[in-house]
Amino acid sequence: xxxxxxxxxxxxxxxxxxxxxxxxxxxxxxxxxxxxxxxxxxxxxxxxxxxxxxxxxxxxxxxxxxxxxxxxxxxxxxxxxxx
Numbered sequence: 001x002x003x004x005x006x007x008x009x010x011x012x013x014x015x016x017x018x019x020x021x022x023x024x025x026x027x028x029x030x031x032x033x034x035x036x037x038x039x040x041x042x043x044x045x046x047x048x049x050x051x052x053x054x055x056x057x058x059x060x061x062x063x064x065x066x067x068x069x070x071x072x073x074x075x076x077x078x079x080x081x082x083x
Contacts, residue, residue: 005029010047017054 007026014021014035022034022042029048036042037056 014050019050019054 005026007024010026011021018038020036022036026033026047029051030046032044032046034042034044035050037059039056039059041056041058043056043058
């Protein structure tokens with residue numbers, strides 16, 4: 001069996017990825033905890049889920065969130081303006 005993780009180890013793992021662990025206790029990988037993504041969105045899921053996905057549902061749902069200032073390259077047409 002593996003070694004049980006400490007709260008400090010979990011917090012360090014989360015912070016190394018740019019996230020913030022809001023919860024102040026850790027029991028095991030299946031315990032629901034509060035996380036904050038690098039963009040400040042609050043999330044509530046297990047450490048196991050975070051380890052597998054490392055993805056904020058709010059950021060993922062916003063298709064314009066990662067858009068750059070320049071027009072995306074596309075085949076067949078050109079973007080004339082951004083509003």
